[in-house]
Amino acid sequence: MxxxxxxxxxxxxxxxxxxxxxxxxxxxxxxxxxxxxxxxxxxxxxxxxxxxxxxxxxxxxxxxxxxxxxxxxxxxxxxxxxxxxxxxxxxxxxxxxxxxSDAKAFCPNKCGLMLQPLIWCSTCQKQVHTCRKSKNCGEREVKVHQMEDMILDCELNWHKISQGLTDYSFYRVWKNNSETLVSKGKEPVLTKTMVRPKDAGTYRCELGSIQSSPATIIYFHVTVLPKRIQEEIPSPNTETQDETALGEVALDLPHTTVEPQTPKPEQLLRRRLFGVLIWGLVVLTVCVLTAILFSRSGKVVDFIKSRFSSGSRAA
Known part of the structure; x- marks a missing residue:
């Protein structure tokens, strides 16, 4: 506006x-x-x-x-x-x-070169206005752990509404100020997977334009931190004690106490029924043997009595 x-x-x-x-x-x-x-x-x-x-x-x-x-x-x-x-x-x-409505005024870019399409009220014609500011858009500190992904985002909020922009170019800057091109294209983000300590250093992102001057330049200082330590939680089925080899002494190993397992109600009922059945068979067996014994003892008495009476008659 x-x-x-x-x-x-x-x-x-x-x-x-x-x-x-x-x-x-x-x-x-x-x-x-x-x-x-x-x-x-x-x-x-x-x-x-x-x-x-x-x-x-x-x-x-x-x-x-x-x-x-x-x-x-x-x-x-x-x-x-x-x-x-x-x-x-x-x-x-x-x-x-x-x-x-959040109407924007001239040149919303705080840095860089922006080609802003505007409608001039005097003629009602659309023209491209050049907003020239410092092409250096600052430096950013990026910290990433080893074996994780490094993401460098070079896009600014006014890039999408600017005209005349070309490609994003990412360079690796070495200590002798020489540079190596890492990637170039329309994608404003550089992603490197599974970074290692050798990936630490300075990177430069440059957004080109149709004019001779680049639109924006951003520096990234990347620090690669040590690999994250992940604590492993043992499975409930995993043994908590290592087997000790023959002749070795296990020191400071916690003693695990194995608690007796409480039988289930169904198992207790089965055991009680089985015990009652055994005792019933024992009692039945004793009764049968007692009856047989008494029946046989009665016959022996009758035999003795008959022999005694026959002996008396002969005398």
Whole structure:
């Protein structure tokens, strides 16, 4: 958005207010919104040398409407509270719509060369504006552990809206300031898998443009840290003690106590039933043997009695 586009837009929006438009400057909420526009919004969307002039024109455009009567019977210099609230609400809504649109000003790039397509209000023609700033966009520290992936991201937020950009080139910078090309292409990220200590050092990323000067240059200082130590958790089925070879003495080995396993209820019931069955068979066997013994002892007594009586008769 050009330096004069914003006040003209606000002035146009103010022209769509209810009657008594000029009185909206009396509403504290309007004054607060104008102050927020000046202190919070414009610094990030407009160059510093234009901010004061823009705010003066915005405030003057809002105040000037009190001098423009609608008809012969209207007077803009007085208003009731209900009408002031409606008029203020209309202006605040339109101002919020402007700030929420996040319109960008000239050259949003903080570094590098940006070719920004713009529409020139005087001719309504689209042209490419060259935003020239320091091509060195700083240095970044990257730390990665050994055997992990190294990722160097060279993309800045304004690269996607800039025109005339070509390829990203990644170079390895050596101690004697010589360079080796690592990769080149449209991809802004360099990824190297399973890095080793020899991969530590300085890398340079350069984004080309259709002009002779590169768009951006970023340096990466890579430090390769030792490999991460991963603690292994033993499986429940893994033995906790190593087998000691014959003739060796195991020192400071924890003694594992094997707790007796408690039989399940089904096993206890089976054991009790089996015991009752055994005892029943024993008792039955004893009863049968006792009966047989008693029956045989009765026959022996009868035999003795018969022999004794026959002997008496013979005498």
């Amino acid at each position: 050009g330096p004069w586009g914003l006040p003209l837009l606000v002035a146009t929006l103010a022209g769509c207010l209810f009657p008594t438009r000029g009185c909206v400057i009396c509403d504290p909420k309007v004054r607060e919104a104008l102050n927020s526009l000046e202190m919070d919004y414009l610094p990030g969307h407009l160059e510093a040398n234009h901010q004061k002039k823009v705010m003066e024109k915005i405030k003057q455009a809002v105040e000037d409407f009190k001098d423009l009567p609608f008809d012969e019977d209207s007077y803009m210099g007085v208003v009731d509270e209900a009408t002031l609230e409606k008029a203020s609400w209309s202006l605040l809504k339109d101002m919020k719509r402007i700030t929420d």
